[in-house]
Amino acid sequence: MSTEKHGRQVGRGAKVRTAVLAATLAELADHGYAALTIDNIARRAGVHKTTIYRRWKDRESLVVDVLGEQIAVDIPMPDTGSVDTDLRDIARAFVAWVTSPAGQTIFAAIFSDAARIPGIVDARRQLFEEGPRRASSAISRAVQRGELPPDTDAEELIKTLIAPLYFRLAITTEPLDQAAADHAARVALAAARAGALSSTNTNPQ
Amino acid sequence: MSTEKHGRQVGRGAKVRTAVLAATLAELADHGYAALTIDNIARRAGVHKTTIYRRWKDRESLVVDVLGEQIAVDIPMPDTGSVDTDLRDIARAFVAWVTSPAGQTIFAAIFSDAARIPGIVDARRQLFEEGPRRASSAISRAVQRGELPPDTDAEELIKTLIAPLYFRLAITTEPLDQAAADHAARVALAAARAGALSSTNTNPQ
CATH class of the missing domain: 1.10.357.10 (Tetracycline Repressor, domain 2)
Known part of the structure; x- marks a missing residue:
């Protein structure tokens, strides 16, 4: 996703990514795609909304990434x-x-x-x-x-x-x-x- | 659908049914299910909305009937x-x-x-x-x-x-x-x- 050279940052980036994708999957499981919002994903993943928007354009890209995983x-x-x-x-x-x-x-x-x-x-x-x-x-x-x-x-x-x-x-x-x-x-x-x-x-x- | 004994009425009922189901299929084809409304179906079939509501509860029942056909x-x-x-x-x-x-x-x-x-x-x-x-x-x-x-x-x-x-x-x-x-x-x-x-x-x- 990113090309950060700093090991800790890369590690943190990967953790955020994992947490956000897991939260997306869990939100999908609980409420379905129609009700999927970045707000709920952020809350569930324990990250700020802007953290998500820095990496993903919208909920569609998130779902595509979850499928990719x-x-x-x-x-x-x-x-x-x-x-x-x-x-x-x-x-x-x-x-x-x-x-x-x-x-x-x-x-x-x-x-x-x-x-x-x-x-x-x-x-x-x-x-x-x-x-x-x-x-x-x-x-x-x-x-x-x-x-x-x-x-x-x-x-x-x-x-x-x-x-x-x-x-x-x-x-x-x-x-x-x-x-x-x-x-x-x-x-x-x-x-x-x-x-x-x-x-x-x-x-x- | 109905048990009307009068031949002409039965014939007209069947015609309405055919026209409404054909209009439903055409609306589905043109605009998809999400955009399907009784208003549009009625306009397309050339019947009044109430004529549809007399026979079908909602658009779901219409779609089920189209599938049934x-x-x-x-x-x-x-x-x-x-x-x-x-x-x-x-x-x-x-x-x-x-x-x-x-x-x-x-x-x-x-x-x-x-x-x-x-x-x-x-x-x-x-x-x-x-x-x-x-x-x-x-x-x-x-x-x-x-x-x-x-x-x-x-x-x-x-x-x-x-x-x-x-x-x-x-x-x-x-x-x-x-x-x-x-x-x-x-x-x-x-x-x-x-x-x-x-x-x-x-x-x-």
């Missing part, structure tokens, strides 16, 4: 030696995240009016692109081990894994639990093994 | 004699609907602030449950023809077909076109043929 969270990616358990663990981790208090807050925020802010739309897309990109290493390893066809489209496979879970979350309100995660993993794997997720299929041109 | 639209379900082409046609019909002006308006509305209205949440869920329910007859026929395992979970298969298309629509903003529809059909079918969509898998208890 979530994107940056380095979820440990499984490497169990088998694509079945790797995919199952990825699906379970997704379910655990979206059903956690932080995940629920983030989801409520990105599908509220905040979703009209271009920065939020970008952050949301990034959130759902970054995950598959990171998780795709599990697929590359599976291909190397001969568990999946060599031309498997790794990112498409992860999206195939996530899509039905997201569908439950956003639409059908069926239970989003470990059984749903395991089911999604079985479906995505069966499709991949049958060659339906080969890159020639997913990119027909 | 969409749910009631009797999309012809394919019966091509092959599950491959049936599923492909169902996926293409879904894509055509959600990318049509009416579909886009509906989607914008149900994922705006309107989504907080319980009636909208119900209508949205119904919209995504009614489709799979209707489409599932294509799967039953495929099972009878021996194209799919006998214990295939028909509704789950249709949800597996729709989920990645919906994911593109709501999240990744990748193209939502015929190629995407055909790809989704191949993936869902491959999973079903491999037995990953058998009802014992989808309902593990």
Whole structure:
């Protein structure tokens, strides 16, 4: 954020940033995006309003940064030696995240009016692109081990894994639990093994 | 809506209803849910405000009814004699609907602030449950023809077909076109043929 050379200042800056973003997330969780104000965030973070305005233009930039933090969270990616358990663990981790208090807050925020802010739309897309990109290493390893066809489209496979879970979350309100995660993993794997997720299929041109 | 016995009155009532719902959809398309007012709907429909208030409590009930109309639209379900082409046609019909002006308006509305209205949440869920329910007859026929395992979970298969298309629509903003529809059909079918969509898998208890 800043290029202060003084160690203590950098440390204090980082602390303020962490406190303000945590307060933003908490305010979102308690009152939703529509009621989000810099006043309330400042009070909750225990900083002065001007401290916030020095770093963020408005509440939109704050929400975009909160989303950015979530994107940056380095979820440990499984490497169990088998694509079945790797995919199952990825699906379970997704379910655990979206059903956690932080995940629920983030989801409520990105599908509220905040979703009209271009920065939020970008952050949301990034959130759902970054995950598959990171998780795709599990697929590359599976291909190397001969568990999946060599031309498997790794990112498409992860999206195939996530899509039905997201569908439950956003639409059908069926239970989003470990059984749903395991089911999604079985479906995505069966499709991949049958060659339906080969890159020639997913990119027909 | 009403139990008037007089034919002409029933006809006029139906006409008013159609005009008001069409005006609601058009207002949603032009200005979004946040700006939706009974005044504007009345002006657009060419009826008096009180005519609307006689039938609908508020704009929320109007939006719920507009959604209900969409749910009631009797999309012809394919019966091509092959599950491959049936599923492909169902996926293409879904894509055509959600990318049509009416579909886009509906989607914008149900994922705006309107989504907080319980009636909208119900209508949205119904919209995504009614489709799979209707489409599932294509799967039953495929099972009878021996194209799919006998214990295939028909509704789950249709949800597996729709989920990645919906994911593109709501999240990744990748193209939502015929190629995407055909790809989704191949993936869902491959999973079903491999037995990953058998009802014992989808309902593990």
